[in-house]
Amino acid sequence: MKNDQLLEIKKLKVGFRQSDGGFRNVVHGLDLTVGRGEAVGLVGESGSGKSVTALAVMRLLGRHGSITEGEILLNGTDLARLPDKEMRALRGKEISMIFQDPTTALNPAFTIGTQLVDVIEAHQHFGRNRARKEALQNLDHVGFRDPARALRAYPHELSGGMKQRAMVAMAVACKPRIVLADEPTTALDVTVQAQIVALLRRLVKELDIGLLFITHNLDLMGELCTRAAVMHRGHVVETASAVDLFERPQHQYTRMLFESIPRLELV
Amino acid sequence: MQAIMQDEQAPSAEAETRGRHAQTFLARLARTPVGAAGLLLVTTLALAAVLAPVLPLQDPLLLHMDHALTAPGREFLLGTDQAGRDLLSRIIWGGRASLAIGACVIAIGLALGISIGLVAGYFSRTWIEESLMKLMEIFASIPLLIWAIAMVGVLGVQPTTFGPFRLSNEAKLTLLIGLLYTPGLARLTHGLVLQEAASEYVLARRVQGASTASILFTDILPNVISPVLVQAAILMGVAIIVEASLSFIGLGVQPPTPSWGTLLADARNLVFSGEWWVAFFPGLTVFLAVLGLNLLGDGLRVVLDPRRRTSAAGELL
Numbered sequence: 001m002k003n004d005q006l007l008e009i010k011k012l013k014v015g016f017r018q019s020d021g022g023f024r025n026v027v028h029g030l031d032l033t034v035g036r037g038e039a040v041g042l043v044g045e046s047g048s049g050k051s052v053t054a055l056a057v058m059r060l061l062g063r064h065g066s067i068t069e070g071e072i073l074l075n076g077t078d079l080a081r082l083p084d085k086e087m088r089a090l091r092g093k094e095i096s097m098i099f100q101d102p103t104t105a106l107n108p109a110f111t112i113g114t115q116l117v118d119v120i121e122a123h124q125h126f127g128r129n130r131a132r133k134e135a136l137q138n139l140d141h142v143g144f145r146d147p148a149r150a151l152r153a154y155p156h157e158l159s160g161g162m163k164q165r166a167m168v169a170m171a172v173a174c175k176p177r178i179v180l181a182d183e184p185t186t187a188l189d190v191t192v193q194a195q196i197v198a199l200l201r202r203l204v205k206e207l208d209i210g211l212l213f214i215t216h217n218l219d220l221m222g223e224l225c226t227r228a229a230v231m232h233r234g235h236v237v238e239t240a241s242a243v244d245l246f247e248r249p250q251h252q253y254t255r256m257l258f259e260s261i262p263r264l265e266l267v
Numbered sequence: 268m269q270a271i272m273q274d275e276q277a278p279s280a281e282a283e284t285r286g287r288h289a290q291t292f293l294a295r296l297a298r299t300p301v302g303a304a305g306l307l308l309v310t311t312l313a314l315a316a317v318l319a320p321v322l323p324l325q326d327p328l329l330l331h332m333d334h335a336l337t338a339p340g341r342e343f344l345l346g347t348d349q350a351g352r353d354l355l356s357r358i359i360w361g362g363r364a365s366l367a368i369g370a371c372v373i374a375i376g377l378a379l380g381i382s383i384g385l386v387a388g389y390f391s392r393t394w395i396e397e398s399l400m401k402l403m404e405i406f407a408s409i410p411l412l413i414w415a416i417a418m419v420g421v422l423g424v425q426p427t428t429f430g431p432f433r434l435s436n437e438a439k440l441t442l443l444i445g446l447l448y449t450p451g452l453a454r455l456t457h458g459l460v461l462q463e464a465a466s467e468y469v470l471a472r473r474v475q476g477a478s479t480a481s482i483l484f485t486d487i488l489p490n491v492i493s494p495v496l497v498q499a500a501i502l503m504g505v506a507i508i509v510e511a512s513l514s515f516i517g518l519g520v521q522p523p524t525p526s527w528g529t530l531l532a533d534a535r536n537l538v539f540s541g542e543w544w545v546a547f548f549p550g551l552t553v554f555l556a557v558l559g560l561n562l563l564g565d566g567l568r569v570v571l572d573p574r575r576r577t578s579a580a581g582e583l584l
Contacts, residue, residue, distance in 0.1 A: 060473055063393070092476035104467040109489040118485075119475045170475065 012070035041228030102163035113151030161192035302566020308559025316362035375445025384456025493571035500564035
């Protein structure tokens with residue numbers, strides 16, 4: 001397992017330039033690995049640096065953010081030091097991302113098909129017809145019962161769950177090695193959350209991709225992931241198998257996190 | 268699980284209806300009363316101008332001194348001017364100059380304004396935005412007519428040679444007015460892009476590896492174009508008035524070429540002497556053209572409004 005690592009993040013430090021001219025670190029030396037066909041969770045409270053970590057891996061921190069130290073190795077290539085142009089070629093093709101809110105992550109002006117074909121065309125020069133066929137297969141694969149119809153639909157004509165399915169289809173359209181899912185279920189209701197998690201689990205297995213599942217929902221993490229890292233204030237405080245985290249949390253913060261899950265108390 | 272999936276899969280029957288609607292954009296525009304009226308006025312005037320050479324009209328430049336200042340009648344439908352030239356023919360031929368100038372001005376303004384607005388909005392809070400928008404403010408700080416008078420004052424009304432280009436007075440004015448329309452359209456685009464660029468789908472496109480140019484022109488532009496087009500239709504009406512104003516004071520289209528402005532200028536001395544038709548019909552034409560473009564703008568506003576589109580299709584699931 002250890003020699004099969006797809007994504008290796010080593011001692012990653014990320015910070016943002018402040019408006020007063022100062023610089024503030026928000027991720028302090030993070031270590032994380034994701035292997036092939038493995039779903040790894042990254043859990044923690046809001047503001048703990050989970051999303052920033054994902055954006056750092058994508059190298060989309062914006063003008064004010066930067067990676068100050070550490071390495072992000074994707075199959076041995078250090079993304080932290082890759083020229084912008086080469087990084088852009090990797091995005092969508094080797095590494096892709098799913099966002100929290102599918103309602104805003106799809107362009108409202110175009111049909112699902114147009115957007116999906118665009119993604120496929122951008123990285124694999126198939127020609128329009130072949131890309132369309134590919135798009136149909138993609139939608140079929142993520143569980144649309146009538147892919148041809150979904151292809152013609154505008155985002156606002158789909159439910160939140162279907163939109164997130166379409167986003168997942170776009171994320172895996174070019175058969176990336178690794179997918180970062182940043183709270184992909186947070187904007188959805190509970191039954192749909194379970195469906196999306198089931199879909200992600202199936203895709204990880206079938207496509208043999210690595211998945212970094214960022215969430216604050218520990219139950220969903222337990223459903224999907226074999227391992228997880230717990231993040232608190234920019235540090236990974238504990239990395240363990242999902243089972244161990246649930247049964248034998250080592251770190252004080254992990255214990256607090258699990259105790260904070262509201263339980264139905266029967267009196 | 269299977270049951271839930273099926274619920275979620277309820278297909279969008281109206282997706283196809285909407286597809287059909289998109290194809291009959293003109294039909295939808297014609298179904299709104301203002302849009303239909305605007306479309307009718309504008310296409311009638313534009314068609315007349317385009318077809319002027321094949322229409323059974325008198326020569327607009329031909330002098331019939333013996334028929335000078337004939338009232339509207341059977342021989343001259345809208346009467347003749349001081350030199351006995353047929354007014355109907357001159358109005359239709361004049362439309363060629365006036366409408367062509369209006370259209371070119373808008374094309375220049377749109378091309379520059381949209382590009383500048385897109386780039387400035389996307390690179391917000393950088394020196395790029397700062398310098399582009401400041402440049403726009405400089406253009407906008409001096410009124411259009413003053414710019415035009417200043418330009419004609421410096422370069423004169425005769426054709427000017429810029430390197431390999433020989434620009435007529437009309438071409439110079441078209442370029443100038445187009446340039447001066449840029450700030451308004453750039454500002455409008457800029458404001459809309461600021462909003463759009465913050466949307467998650469822009470980030471999502473970057474995650475998919477799209478280039479900046481492709482995000483700007485294929486993702487953001489379609490989401491901001493509607494209000495800009497509405498504004499452009501209304502501005503084209505204003506451009507026609509500006510051309511008429513400049514030609515009226517002798518700085519625009521030069522005689523004997525007819526344009527709506529020069530026709531009004533020719534009629535200046537006849538307004539109070541009883542030959543009302545010489546001033547009335549060109550004035551009416553300008554009025555109808557501007558009214559038509561404004562109505563068209565209002566119709567576009569209704570048809571292009573994305574919120575209306577959404578409510579028509581309905582939130583299906």
